[in-house]
Amino acid sequence: MDALVNGANETTVSILDRGLLYGDGLFETLAVKNANPLDWEWHIERLESGCMALGIPHPAESILRSEAERLCHDQQRAVLKIIITRGPGSRGYLAPEQPSVTRILYLSPWPEYPPEMYRDGVNVRVCTRRLIPDNGLAGIKHLNRLPQVLARNEWRDPDIFEGLMFETSENLVEATGSNIFLVESGMLRTPDLTRTGIPGVMRRRILALAKESGIQCQIGTESLQALKSADEVFLSNSITGIVPVRQVDSTEYNVGPVTRRLQDAITSYTAATL
Amino acid sequence: MDALVNGANETTVSILDRGLLYGDGLFETLAVKNANPLDWEWHIERLESGCMALGIPHPAESILRSEAERLCHDQQRAVLKIIITRGPGSRGYLAPEQPSVTRILYLSPWPEYPPEMYRDGVNVRVCTRRLIPDNGLAGIKHLNRLPQVLARNEWRDPDIFEGLMFETSENLVEATGSNIFLVESGMLRTPDLTRTGIPGVMRRRILALAKESGIQCQIGTESLQALKSADEVFLSNSITGIVPVRQVDSTEYNVGPVTRRLQDAITSYTAATL
Numbered sequence: 001m002d003a004l005v006n007g008a009n010e011t012t013v014s015i016l017d018r019g020l021l022y023g024d025g026l027f028e029t030l031a032v033k034n035a036n037p038l039d040w041e042w043h044i045e046r047l048e049s050g051c052m053a054l055g056i057p058h059p060a061e062s063i064l065r066s067e068a069e070r071l072c073h074d075q076q077r078a079v080l081k082i083i084i085t086r087g088p089g090s091r092g093y094l095a096p097e098q099p100s101v102t103r104i105l106y107l108s109p110w111p112e113y114p115p116e117m118y119r120d121g122v123n124v125r126v127c128t129r130r131l132i133p134d135n136g137l138a139g140i141k142h143l144n145r146l147p148q149v150l151a152r153n154e155w156r157d158p159d160i161f162e163g164l165m166f167e168t169s170e171n172l173v174e175a176t177g178s179n180i181f182l183v184e185s186g187m188l189r190t191p192d193l194t195r196t197g198i199p200g201v202m203r204r205r206i207l208a209l210a211k212e213s214g215i216q217c218q219i220g221t222e223s224l225q226a227l228k229s230a231d232e233v234f235l236s237n238s239i240t241g242i243v244p245v246r247q248v249d250s251t252e253y254n255v256g257p258v259t260r261r262l263q264d265a266i267t268s269y270t271a272a273t274l
Numbered sequence: 275m276d277a278l279v280n281g282a283n284e285t286t287v288s289i290l291d292r293g294l295l296y297g298d299g300l301f302e303t304l305a306v307k308n309a310n311p312l313d314w315e316w317h318i319e320r321l322e323s324g325c326m327a328l329g330i331p332h333p334a335e336s337i338l339r340s341e342a343e344r345l346c347h348d349q350q351r352a353v354l355k356i357i358i359t360r361g362p363g364s365r366g367y368l369a370p371e372q373p374s375v376t377r378i379l380y381l382s383p384w385p386e387y388p389p390e391m392y393r394d395g396v397n398v399r400v401c402t403r404r405l406i407p408d409n410g411l412a413g414i415k416h417l418n419r420l421p422q423v424l425a426r427n428e429w430r431d432p433d434i435f436e437g438l439m440f441e442t443s444e445n446l447v448e449a450t451g452s453n454i455f456l457v458e459s460g461m462l463r464t465p466d467l468t469r470t471g472i473p474g475v476m477r478r479r480i481l482a483l484a485k486e487s488g489i490q491c492q493i494g495t496e497s498l499q500a501l502k503s504a505d506e507v508f509l510s511n512s513i514t515g516i517v518p519v520r521q522v523d524s525t526e527y528n529v530g531p532v533t534r535r536l537q538d539a540i541t542s543y544t545a546a547t548l
Contacts, residue, residue, distance in 0.1 A: 015286060083294070091385070149367045
Protein backbone atom coordinates (compact mmCIF):
# COMPACT_ATOMS: atom_id res chain seq x y z
CA MET A 1 0.00 0.00 0.00
CA ASP A 2 1.21 3.52 -0.81
CA ALA A 3 0.91 5.26 2.53
CA LEU A 4 2.63 7.84 4.69
CA VAL A 5 2.14 8.16 8.44
CA ASN A 6 3.73 11.37 9.71
CA GLY A 7 5.85 11.37 6.59
CA ALA A 8 7.21 7.83 7.01
CA ASN A 9 6.41 4.83 4.80
CA GLU A 10 4.19 3.10 7.29
CA THR A 11 0.76 1.52 7.28
CA THR A 12 -0.07 1.44 10.98
CA VAL A 13 -0.88 3.78 13.86
CA SER A 14 -0.53 3.35 17.60
CA ILE A 15 -3.43 1.70 19.43
CA LEU A 16 -3.26 4.78 21.70
CA ASP A 17 -4.08 7.13 18.82
CA ARG A 18 -7.18 9.14 19.69
CA GLY A 19 -8.36 8.69 16.10
CA LEU A 20 -8.92 5.03 16.96
CA LEU A 21 -9.94 5.44 20.61
CA TYR A 22 -12.52 8.21 20.11
CA GLY A 23 -12.77 9.03 16.40
CA ASP A 24 -10.97 12.22 17.43
CA GLY A 25 -9.93 13.39 13.99
CA LEU A 26 -10.95 14.31 10.46
CA PHE A 27 -10.61 13.05 6.92
CA GLU A 28 -10.73 14.08 3.29
CA THR A 29 -11.04 11.91 0.19
CA LEU A 30 -9.64 13.34 -3.05
CA ALA A 31 -9.67 12.23 -6.66
CA VAL A 32 -6.18 12.06 -8.14
CA LYS A 33 -5.83 12.62 -11.90
CA ASN A 34 -2.55 12.93 -13.78
CA ALA A 35 -0.69 13.07 -10.46
CA ASN A 36 -2.85 15.95 -9.18
CA PRO A 37 -5.24 15.75 -6.22
CA LEU A 38 -8.28 17.62 -7.58
CA ASP A 39 -9.75 20.62 -5.75
CA TRP A 40 -6.83 20.46 -3.32
CA GLU A 41 -7.41 23.98 -1.90
CA TRP A 42 -11.05 23.36 -1.07
CA HIS A 43 -10.32 20.01 0.58
CA ILE A 44 -7.56 21.58 2.68
CA GLU A 45 -9.81 24.52 3.55
CA ARG A 46 -12.49 22.14 4.88
CA LEU A 47 -9.88 20.04 6.71
CA GLU A 48 -8.43 23.13 8.38
CA SER A 49 -11.82 24.47 9.41
CA GLY A 50 -12.69 21.03 10.82
CA CYS A 51 -9.42 20.99 12.78
CA MET A 52 -10.24 24.42 14.18
CA ALA A 53 -13.75 23.33 15.18
CA LEU A 54 -12.33 20.33 17.09
CA GLY A 55 -9.37 22.27 18.48
CA ILE A 56 -6.81 20.11 16.67
CA PRO A 57 -3.73 22.03 15.44
CA HIS A 58 -3.80 21.60 11.67
CA PRO A 59 -0.62 20.54 9.89
CA ALA A 60 0.92 23.10 7.55
CA GLU A 61 -0.56 22.91 4.07
CA SER A 62 2.96 22.73 2.64
CA ILE A 63 3.69 19.51 4.54
CA LEU A 64 0.46 17.87 3.41
CA ARG A 65 1.11 19.05 -0.15
CA SER A 66 4.63 17.63 -0.26
CA GLU A 67 3.45 14.30 1.21
CA ALA A 68 0.57 14.16 -1.27
CA GLU A 69 3.06 14.81 -4.10
CA ARG A 70 5.32 11.99 -2.89
CA LEU A 71 2.39 9.59 -3.10
CA CYS A 72 0.71 10.91 -6.24
CA HIS A 73 3.58 11.85 -8.57
CA ASP A 74 3.33 8.61 -10.57
CA GLN A 75 -0.44 8.14 -10.33
CA GLN A 76 -2.63 8.48 -13.40
CA ARG A 77 -5.83 7.81 -11.51
CA ALA A 78 -6.18 7.07 -7.78
CA VAL A 79 -8.02 7.98 -4.61
CA LEU A 80 -6.07 9.90 -1.97
CA LYS A 81 -7.31 9.79 1.60
CA ILE A 82 -5.97 12.22 4.20
CA ILE A 83 -6.66 11.59 7.89
CA ILE A 84 -5.66 13.98 10.67
CA THR A 85 -6.07 12.85 14.28
CA ARG A 86 -5.34 14.44 17.64
CA GLY A 87 -2.60 11.80 17.96
CA PRO A 88 -1.77 9.56 20.90
CA GLY A 89 -2.83 10.54 24.39
CA SER A 90 -3.00 9.27 27.91
CA ARG A 91 -6.15 7.63 29.26
CA GLY A 92 -9.33 9.71 29.16
CA TYR A 93 -11.15 12.22 26.99
CA LEU A 94 -9.06 15.23 27.99
CA ALA A 95 -6.81 16.13 25.06
CA PRO A 96 -3.08 16.70 25.55
CA GLU A 97 -2.37 20.43 25.79
CA GLN A 98 0.19 20.13 23.00
CA PRO A 99 -1.15 17.26 20.91
CA SER A 100 1.24 15.42 18.65
CA VAL A 101 -1.08 15.33 15.64
CA THR A 102 -1.08 12.21 13.42
CA ARG A 103 -1.04 12.69 9.63
CA ILE A 104 -2.06 9.74 7.49
CA LEU A 105 -2.12 9.86 3.69
CA TYR A 106 -2.75 6.81 1.53
CA LEU A 107 -3.78 5.85 -1.95
CA SER A 108 -6.50 3.46 -3.05
CA PRO A 109 -7.07 2.21 -6.59
CA TRP A 110 -9.36 4.35 -8.72
CA PRO A 111 -12.83 2.74 -8.84
CA GLU A 112 -13.70 2.22 -12.51
CA TYR A 113 -17.44 2.75 -12.78
CA PRO A 114 -19.16 1.68 -16.00
CA PRO A 115 -19.99 4.53 -18.45
CA GLU A 116 -23.67 3.43 -18.36
CA MET A 117 -23.80 4.54 -14.74
CA TYR A 118 -23.16 8.13 -15.79
CA ARG A 119 -25.40 7.83 -18.85
CA ASP A 120 -28.44 5.97 -17.49
CA GLY A 121 -28.23 6.67 -13.77
CA VAL A 122 -28.41 4.51 -10.66
CA ASN A 123 -30.98 3.11 -8.26
CA VAL A 124 -31.14 4.64 -4.82
CA ARG A 125 -33.08 3.74 -1.69
CA VAL A 126 -34.29 5.63 1.35
CA CYS A 127 -32.47 4.60 4.55
CA THR A 128 -34.39 3.90 7.72
CA ARG A 129 -31.63 5.40 9.87
CA ARG A 130 -31.85 9.15 10.49
CA LEU A 131 -29.12 11.79 10.62
CA ILE A 132 -29.34 13.49 14.00
CA PRO A 133 -28.33 17.17 14.11
CA ASP A 134 -25.54 17.83 16.59
CA ASN A 135 -24.54 21.44 17.20
CA GLY A 136 -20.83 21.89 16.90
CA LEU A 137 -20.32 18.76 14.79
CA ALA A 138 -22.48 19.61 11.74
CA GLY A 139 -20.47 20.03 8.57
CA ILE A 140 -17.30 18.56 10.10
CA LYS A 141 -15.89 15.58 8.22
CA HIS A 142 -14.84 13.86 11.45
CA LEU A 143 -14.10 10.22 12.15
CA ASN A 144 -17.34 9.49 14.07
CA ARG A 145 -19.08 7.85 11.17
CA LEU A 146 -21.21 5.12 12.74
CA PRO A 147 -24.51 6.67 11.54
CA GLN A 148 -23.24 6.40 7.95
CA VAL A 149 -21.86 2.90 8.56
CA LEU A 150 -25.20 1.69 9.93
CA ALA A 151 -27.15 3.39 7.13
CA ARG A 152 -24.91 1.97 4.39
CA ASN A 153 -25.24 -1.50 5.86
CA GLU A 154 -29.03 -1.49 5.60
CA TRP A 155 -28.64 -3.08 2.15
CA ARG A 156 -26.20 -5.30 0.24
CA ASP A 157 -27.97 -5.42 -3.14
CA PRO A 158 -25.20 -4.26 -5.54
CA ASP A 159 -27.87 -2.79 -7.86
CA ILE A 160 -28.58 -0.11 -5.27
CA PHE A 161 -25.86 2.51 -5.51
CA GLU A 162 -26.67 4.75 -2.56
CA GLY A 163 -29.05 5.31 0.35
CA LEU A 164 -30.69 8.63 1.16
CA MET A 165 -30.64 9.89 4.71
CA PHE A 166 -33.28 12.11 6.28
CA GLU A 167 -33.13 14.18 9.42
CA THR A 168 -36.81 13.60 10.13
CA SER A 169 -39.22 11.62 8.00
CA GLU A 170 -39.65 14.85 6.00
CA ASN A 171 -36.21 16.51 5.87
CA LEU A 172 -33.86 15.15 3.20
CA VAL A 173 -30.17 15.70 4.01
CA GLU A 174 -27.79 13.68 1.82
CA ALA A 175 -26.85 10.11 0.89
CA THR A 176 -24.57 7.96 3.04
CA GLY A 177 -21.47 9.12 1.13
CA SER A 178 -22.76 11.67 -1.38
CA ASN A 179 -24.70 14.92 -1.53
CA ILE A 180 -27.98 15.10 -3.40
CA PHE A 181 -29.31 17.61 -5.94
CA LEU A 182 -32.82 18.00 -7.35
CA VAL A 183 -33.82 19.84 -10.50
CA GLU A 184 -37.32 21.32 -10.64
CA SER A 185 -38.47 23.57 -13.49
CA GLY A 186 -34.85 24.15 -14.50
CA MET A 187 -33.77 25.25 -11.02
CA LEU A 188 -31.02 23.35 -9.19
CA ARG A 189 -31.82 22.62 -5.56
CA THR A 190 -29.87 20.94 -2.77
CA PRO A 191 -30.59 20.52 0.94
CA ASP A 192 -29.31 23.10 3.37
CA LEU A 193 -26.65 21.39 5.55
CA THR A 194 -26.27 23.81 8.43
CA ARG A 195 -28.03 21.48 10.90
CA THR A 196 -26.53 18.17 9.79
CA GLY A 197 -24.70 16.58 6.86
CA ILE A 198 -21.39 17.34 5.18
CA PRO A 199 -21.20 19.87 2.36
CA GLY A 200 -19.00 18.08 -0.16
CA VAL A 201 -16.25 19.69 -2.18
CA MET A 202 -17.95 18.36 -5.34
CA ARG A 203 -21.24 19.92 -4.17
CA ARG A 204 -19.46 23.24 -3.79
CA ARG A 205 -17.87 22.85 -7.24
CA ILE A 206 -21.24 22.02 -8.81
CA LEU A 207 -22.91 25.05 -7.22
CA ALA A 208 -20.07 27.28 -8.47
CA LEU A 209 -20.22 25.88 -12.01
CA ALA A 210 -24.03 26.08 -12.06
CA LYS A 211 -23.90 29.76 -11.19
CA GLU A 212 -21.28 30.36 -13.89
CA SER A 213 -23.55 28.58 -16.37
CA GLY A 214 -26.53 30.74 -15.41
CA ILE A 215 -28.42 27.87 -13.73
CA GLN A 216 -30.51 29.15 -10.84
CA CYS A 217 -29.56 27.49 -7.53
CA GLN A 218 -31.42 27.18 -4.25
CA ILE A 219 -30.08 25.78 -0.98
CA GLY A 220 -32.97 25.08 1.38
CA THR A 221 -35.24 22.56 3.04
CA GLU A 222 -36.04 19.57 0.83
CA SER A 223 -38.70 16.98 1.55
CA LEU A 224 -39.48 13.45 0.41
CA GLN A 225 -42.39 15.00 -1.52
CA ALA A 226 -40.07 17.45 -3.32
CA LEU A 227 -37.78 14.54 -4.13
CA LYS A 228 -40.65 12.55 -5.62
CA SER A 229 -41.85 15.39 -7.78
CA ALA A 230 -38.40 16.51 -9.01
CA ASP A 231 -37.70 16.49 -12.74
CA GLU A 232 -34.12 15.33 -12.29
CA VAL A 233 -32.14 13.97 -9.34
CA PHE A 234 -28.41 13.37 -9.07
CA LEU A 235 -25.76 12.55 -6.48
CA SER A 236 -22.36 14.15 -6.09
CA ASN A 237 -19.09 13.10 -4.51
CA SER A 238 -15.45 13.97 -5.12
CA ILE A 239 -14.67 10.50 -6.42
CA THR A 240 -17.82 9.62 -8.36
CA GLY A 241 -18.53 13.12 -9.68
CA ILE A 242 -22.13 13.61 -10.82
CA VAL A 243 -24.15 10.37 -10.84
CA PRO A 244 -27.70 10.67 -12.20
CA VAL A 245 -30.45 8.95 -10.22
CA ARG A 246 -32.80 6.75 -12.25
CA GLN A 247 -34.94 5.52 -9.42
CA VAL A 248 -35.57 6.20 -5.71
CA ASP A 249 -37.53 3.23 -4.37
CA SER A 250 -40.63 3.27 -6.66
CA THR A 251 -40.18 6.77 -8.13
CA GLU A 252 -38.48 6.92 -11.55
CA TYR A 253 -36.57 9.79 -13.15
CA ASN A 254 -35.18 10.61 -16.55
CA VAL A 255 -31.65 11.85 -16.81
CA GLY A 256 -32.36 15.44 -17.84
CA PRO A 257 -30.67 18.41 -19.47
CA VAL A 258 -29.48 20.18 -16.31
CA THR A 259 -27.74 17.01 -15.10
CA ARG A 260 -26.10 16.62 -18.51
CA ARG A 261 -24.96 20.24 -18.63
CA LEU A 262 -23.40 19.96 -15.17
CA GLN A 263 -21.70 16.64 -15.99
CA ASP A 264 -20.16 18.34 -19.04
CA ALA A 265 -19.21 21.41 -16.99
CA ILE A 266 -17.36 19.22 -14.43
CA THR A 267 -15.56 17.34 -17.18
CA SER A 268 -14.45 20.61 -18.82
CA TYR A 269 -13.47 22.17 -15.52
CA THR A 270 -11.35 19.16 -14.55
CA ALA A 271 -9.67 19.04 -17.96
CA ALA A 272 -8.91 22.78 -17.78
CA THR A 273 -7.28 22.55 -14.36
CA LEU A 274 -4.83 19.80 -15.36
CA MET B 275 3.34 -1.08 26.82
CA ASP B 276 1.58 -4.33 27.71
CA ALA B 277 -0.68 -4.87 24.73
CA LEU B 278 -2.09 -7.60 22.52
CA VAL B 279 -3.50 -7.02 19.05
CA ASN B 280 -5.25 -10.15 17.80
CA GLY B 281 -3.23 -12.10 20.33
CA ALA B 282 0.18 -10.82 19.22
CA ASN B 283 2.48 -8.53 21.22
CA GLU B 284 1.85 -5.45 19.13
CA THR B 285 0.97 -1.83 19.77
CA THR B 286 -0.33 -0.74 16.37
CA VAL B 287 -3.27 -1.32 14.02
CA SER B 288 -3.59 -0.91 10.27
CA ILE B 289 -4.55 2.55 9.00
CA LEU B 290 -7.29 0.68 7.10
CA ASP B 291 -8.90 -0.51 10.34
CA ARG B 292 -12.52 0.61 10.42
CA GLY B 293 -12.07 1.42 14.10
CA LEU B 294 -9.83 4.30 13.01
CA LEU B 295 -11.61 5.21 9.77
CA TYR B 296 -15.17 5.33 11.14
CA GLY B 297 -15.08 4.60 14.87
CA ASP B 298 -16.64 1.28 13.81
CA GLY B 299 -16.09 -0.64 17.02
CA LEU B 300 -16.60 -0.84 20.78
CA PHE B 301 -14.62 -0.68 23.98
CA GLU B 302 -14.64 -1.64 27.64
CA THR B 303 -12.46 -0.33 30.46
CA LEU B 304 -11.96 -2.67 33.42
CA ALA B 305 -10.31 -2.32 36.80
CA VAL B 306 -7.70 -5.02 37.42
CA LYS B 307 -7.05 -6.05 41.03
CA ASN B 308 -4.84 -8.94 42.15
CA ALA B 309 -4.58 -10.07 38.51
CA ASN B 310 -8.38 -10.14 38.09
CA PRO B 311 -10.36 -7.90 35.76
CA LEU B 312 -13.33 -6.94 37.97
CA ASP B 313 -16.92 -7.54 36.87
CA TRP B 314 -15.59 -9.40 33.82
CA GLU B 315 -18.92 -11.07 32.97
CA TRP B 316 -20.86 -7.81 32.93
CA HIS B 317 -18.27 -6.04 30.80
CA ILE B 318 -18.25 -8.91 28.31
CA GLU B 319 -22.05 -9.02 28.32
CA ARG B 320 -22.20 -5.31 27.37
CA LEU B 321 -19.44 -5.74 24.77
CA GLU B 322 -21.29 -8.63 23.16
CA SER B 323 -24.60 -6.82 23.10
CA GLY B 324 -22.86 -3.80 21.54
CA CYS B 325 -21.28 -6.04 18.90
CA MET B 326 -24.70 -7.48 18.11
CA ALA B 327 -26.24 -4.00 17.82
CA LEU B 328 -23.55 -2.95 15.33
CA GLY B 329 -23.53 -6.29 13.52
CA ILE B 330 -19.91 -7.03 14.45
CA PRO B 331 -19.20 -10.74 15.13
CA HIS B 332 -18.06 -10.82 18.75
CA PRO B 333 -14.90 -12.73 19.63
CA ALA B 334 -15.37 -15.80 21.81
CA GLU B 335 -15.33 -14.92 25.50
CA SER B 336 -12.71 -17.66 26.05
CA ILE B 337 -10.27 -15.92 23.69
CA LEU B 338 -10.74 -12.55 25.36
CA ARG B 339 -10.40 -14.18 28.77
CA SER B 340 -7.16 -15.94 27.90
CA GLU B 341 -5.70 -12.75 26.41
CA ALA B 342 -6.76 -10.75 29.45
CA GLU B 343 -5.09 -13.35 31.67
CA ARG B 344 -1.86 -13.12 29.68
CA LEU B 345 -1.78 -9.38 30.32
CA CYS B 346 -3.08 -9.30 33.87
CA HIS B 347 -1.50 -12.34 35.57
CA ASP B 348 1.27 -10.26 37.21
CA GLN B 349 -0.72 -7.08 37.79
CA GLN B 350 -1.61 -5.98 41.31
CA ARG B 351 -3.51 -2.91 40.13
CA ALA B 352 -4.00 -1.77 36.53
CA VAL B 353 -6.56 -0.61 33.98
CA LEU B 354 -7.42 -3.05 31.18
CA LYS B 355 -8.93 -1.65 28.00
CA ILE B 356 -10.54 -3.95 25.46
CA ILE B 357 -11.34 -2.63 21.98
CA ILE B 358 -13.17 -4.62 19.31
CA THR B 359 -13.41 -3.19 15.79
CA ARG B 360 -14.95 -4.40 12.55
CA GLY B 361 -11.36 -4.75 11.32
CA PRO B 362 -9.83 -3.61 8.06
CA GLY B 363 -12.01 -3.07 5.03
CA SER B 364 -11.96 -1.74 1.52
CA ARG B 365 -12.94 1.87 0.76
CA GLY B 366 -16.45 2.91 1.81
CA TYR B 367 -18.93 2.46 4.60
CA LEU B 368 -20.20 -0.97 3.48
CA ALA B 369 -18.82 -3.56 5.89
CA PRO B 370 -17.11 -6.71 4.62
CA GLU B 371 -19.56 -9.63 4.62
CA GLN B 372 -17.11 -11.65 6.71
CA PRO B 373 -15.28 -9.03 8.74
CA SER B 374 -11.91 -9.91 10.18
CA VAL B 375 -12.56 -8.42 13.62
CA THR B 376 -9.68 -6.66 15.40
CA ARG B 377 -9.15 -7.41 19.12
CA ILE B 378 -7.05 -4.96 21.11
CA LEU B 379 -6.28 -5.40 24.80
CA TYR B 380 -3.87 -3.20 26.70
CA LEU B 381 -2.95 -2.17 30.20
CA SER B 382 -2.56 1.32 31.63
CA PRO B 383 -1.15 2.17 35.06
CA TRP B 384 -3.68 2.30 37.87
CA PRO B 385 -4.54 5.95 38.60
CA GLU B 386 -3.82 6.56 42.28
CA TYR B 387 -6.45 9.02 43.47
CA PRO B 388 -5.95 10.65 46.86
CA PRO B 389 -8.06 9.17 49.72
CA GLU B 390 -9.48 12.69 50.35
CA MET B 391 -11.25 12.46 47.01
CA TYR B 392 -13.32 9.55 48.28
CA ARG B 393 -13.78 11.10 51.70
CA ASP B 394 -14.53 14.76 50.91
CA GLY B 395 -15.79 14.58 47.33
CA VAL B 396 -14.97 16.42 44.14
CA ASN B 397 -16.02 19.54 42.26
CA VAL B 398 -18.08 19.04 39.12
CA ARG B 399 -19.27 21.43 36.44
CA VAL B 400 -22.15 21.47 34.00
CA CYS B 401 -21.00 21.10 30.38
CA THR B 402 -22.38 23.34 27.66
CA ARG B 403 -22.32 20.52 25.13
CA ARG B 404 -25.44 18.34 24.99
CA LEU B 405 -25.81 14.59 24.53
CA ILE B 406 -28.01 14.04 21.49
CA PRO B 407 -30.20 10.91 21.55
CA ASP B 408 -29.59 8.65 18.58
CA ASN B 409 -31.84 5.63 18.16
CA GLY B 410 -29.87 2.50 17.64
CA LEU B 411 -26.70 3.87 19.23
CA ALA B 412 -27.96 4.65 22.76
CA GLY B 413 -26.32 2.51 25.41
CA ILE B 414 -23.63 1.20 23.04
CA LYS B 415 -20.08 1.84 24.21
CA HIS B 416 -18.88 2.50 20.66
CA LEU B 417 -15.81 4.36 19.41
CA ASN B 418 -17.68 7.50 18.23
CA ARG B 419 -16.83 9.57 21.28
CA LEU B 420 -16.43 13.11 19.94
CA PRO B 421 -19.33 14.48 22.02
CA GLN B 422 -17.54 13.31 25.18
CA VAL B 423 -14.18 14.58 23.90
CA LEU B 424 -15.62 18.03 23.20
CA ALA B 425 -17.45 18.14 26.53
CA ARG B 426 -14.38 17.04 28.51
CA ASN B 427 -12.27 19.67 26.78
CA GLU B 428 -14.54 22.52 27.90
CA TRP B 429 -12.29 22.87 30.98
CA ARG B 430 -8.68 22.23 32.02
CA ASP B 431 -8.88 23.27 35.68
CA PRO B 432 -7.53 20.17 37.50
CA ASP B 433 -9.75 21.01 40.50
CA ILE B 434 -12.80 20.11 38.46
CA PHE B 435 -13.08 16.33 38.35
CA GLU B 436 -15.94 15.83 35.93
CA GLY B 437 -18.48 17.60 33.73
CA LEU B 438 -22.19 16.79 33.69
CA MET B 439 -23.94 16.32 30.37
CA PHE B 440 -27.59 17.07 29.72
CA GLU B 441 -29.80 15.95 26.87
CA THR B 442 -31.76 19.20 26.95
CA SER B 443 -31.25 22.08 29.37
CA GLU B 444 -33.49 20.09 31.73
CA ASN B 445 -32.61 16.42 31.26
CA LEU B 446 -29.55 15.23 33.14
CA VAL B 447 -27.90 12.15 31.57
CA GLU B 448 -24.41 11.42 32.93
CA ALA B 449 -20.92 12.89 33.23
CA THR B 450 -18.39 12.76 30.38
CA GLY B 451 -16.94 9.48 31.64
CA SER B 452 -19.08 8.56 34.64
CA ASN B 453 -22.68 7.91 35.59
CA ILE B 454 -24.40 10.07 38.18
CA PHE B 455 -26.53 9.22 41.21
CA LEU B 456 -28.65 11.47 43.43
CA VAL B 457 -29.92 10.70 46.89
CA GLU B 458 -33.14 12.39 48.00
CA SER B 459 -34.89 11.50 51.26
CA GLY B 460 -32.89 8.29 51.46
CA MET B 461 -33.88 7.14 47.97
CA LEU B 462 -31.19 6.45 45.37
CA ARG B 463 -31.96 7.94 41.97
CA THR B 464 -30.12 7.82 38.64
CA PRO B 465 -31.12 9.05 35.17
CA ASP B 466 -32.84 6.69 32.80
CA LEU B 467 -30.42 6.00 29.91
CA THR B 468 -32.70 4.47 27.30
CA ARG B 469 -32.57 7.56 25.04
CA THR B 470 -28.88 8.43 25.41
CA GLY B 471 -25.89 7.75 27.66
CA ILE B 472 -24.07 4.56 28.61
CA PRO B 473 -25.23 2.48 31.57
CA GLY B 474 -21.95 1.69 33.28
CA VAL B 475 -21.03 -1.63 34.80
CA MET B 476 -20.32 0.17 38.09
CA ARG B 477 -23.78 1.80 37.88
CA ARG B 478 -25.29 -1.66 37.47
CA ARG B 479 -23.25 -2.99 40.40
CA ILE B 480 -24.30 -0.06 42.61
CA LEU B 481 -27.98 -0.58 41.79
CA ALA B 482 -27.64 -4.29 42.57
CA LEU B 483 -25.87 -3.66 45.89
CA ALA B 484 -28.34 -0.90 46.82
CA LYS B 485 -31.26 -3.29 46.34
CA GLU B 486 -29.49 -5.96 48.42
CA SER B 487 -28.96 -3.35 51.16
CA GLY B 488 -32.64 -2.37 51.14
CA ILE B 489 -32.01 1.09 49.65
CA GLN B 490 -34.91 2.16 47.48
CA CYS B 491 -33.81 2.88 43.88
CA GLN B 492 -35.47 4.83 41.10
CA ILE B 493 -34.34 5.07 37.48
CA GLY B 494 -36.11 7.98 35.80
CA THR B 495 -35.97 11.50 34.45
CA GLU B 496 -33.68 13.78 36.43
CA SER B 497 -33.52 17.55 36.06
CA LEU B 498 -31.04 20.28 36.97
CA GLN B 499 -33.55 21.28 39.65
CA ALA B 500 -33.57 17.76 41.13
CA LEU B 501 -29.79 17.79 41.06
CA LYS B 502 -29.67 21.10 42.94
CA SER B 503 -32.07 19.95 45.63
CA ALA B 504 -30.52 16.48 46.13
CA ASP B 505 -29.23 15.55 49.59
CA GLU B 506 -26.27 13.62 48.21
CA VAL B 507 -24.72 13.31 44.76
CA PHE B 508 -22.05 10.91 43.56
CA LEU B 509 -20.41 9.70 40.36
CA SER B 510 -19.64 6.13 39.38
CA ASN B 511 -17.22 4.50 36.98
CA SER B 512 -15.52 1.11 36.83
CA ILE B 513 -12.10 2.60 37.53
CA THR B 514 -12.92 5.38 40.02
CA GLY B 515 -15.69 3.50 41.85
CA ILE B 516 -18.00 5.81 43.83
CA VAL B 517 -16.78 9.42 43.96
CA PRO B 518 -18.85 11.77 46.15
CA VAL B 519 -19.68 15.17 44.66
CA ARG B 520 -18.99 18.15 46.93
CA GLN B 521 -20.01 20.88 44.54
CA VAL B 522 -21.74 21.32 41.18
CA ASP B 523 -21.01 24.86 40.03
CA SER B 524 -22.40 26.94 42.94
CA THR B 525 -24.42 24.19 44.63
CA GLU B 526 -22.74 22.42 47.56
CA TYR B 527 -23.37 18.97 48.98
CA ASN B 528 -22.38 17.02 52.04
CA VAL B 529 -21.10 13.50 51.62
CA GLY B 530 -24.01 11.63 53.15
CA PRO B 531 -24.86 8.26 54.69
CA VAL B 532 -26.20 6.57 51.54
CA THR B 533 -23.02 7.41 49.62
CA ARG B 534 -20.93 6.04 52.51
CA ARG B 535 -22.97 2.83 52.76
CA LEU B 536 -22.60 2.21 49.03
CA GLN B 537 -18.86 2.95 49.08
CA ASP B 538 -18.52 0.36 51.84
CA ALA B 539 -20.72 -2.09 49.97
CA ILE B 540 -18.55 -1.80 46.83
CA THR B 541 -15.37 -2.28 48.89
CA SER B 542 -16.82 -5.39 50.56
CA TYR B 543 -18.16 -6.77 47.31
CA THR B 544 -14.79 -6.35 45.58
CA ALA B 545 -12.90 -7.92 48.47
CA ALA B 546 -15.32 -10.87 48.53
CA THR B 547 -14.92 -11.62 44.83
CA LEU B 548 -11.12 -11.81 44.94
